[in-house]
Amino acid sequence: MGIEEFGGGQSQSDVLVVTTNDVPGYRVDKVIGEVFGLTVRSRHVGSQIGAGLKSLIGGELKGLTKTLVETRNQAMERLVEQARARGANAVLMFRFDVTEAADVGTEVCAYGTAVVISQG
Helix, strand or coil: CCHHHHCCCCCCCCCEECCCCCCCCEEEEEEEEEEEEEEEEECCHHHHHHHHHHHHHCCCCHHHHHHHHHHHHHHHHHHHHHHHHCCCCEEEEEEEEEEEECCCEEEEEEEEEEEEEEEC
């Protein structure tokens, strides 16, 4: 597996997503409010067995890592879609939250503050 399979983040988009409170060189013209993208992934029995065996000898659980990256990217895509639908061109204070969902899967929530920014 190449490094590109383990990366995340934003590809080219008309909605800028940043973890900071502001964007240098831009001003916030309008705060739209909180936006989020949510996905819940169930556990695959085969990967759970493989992960259990791998945990006995140590090392990275590459299959689970790849699945988590894909899940985070999907949550982020949904966040961007929601921001765009509400008229935002940026999301500030972007974060991820990951929790167990009733012992059957993993919930990943991408969230932040949707805003309209302009150069200034």
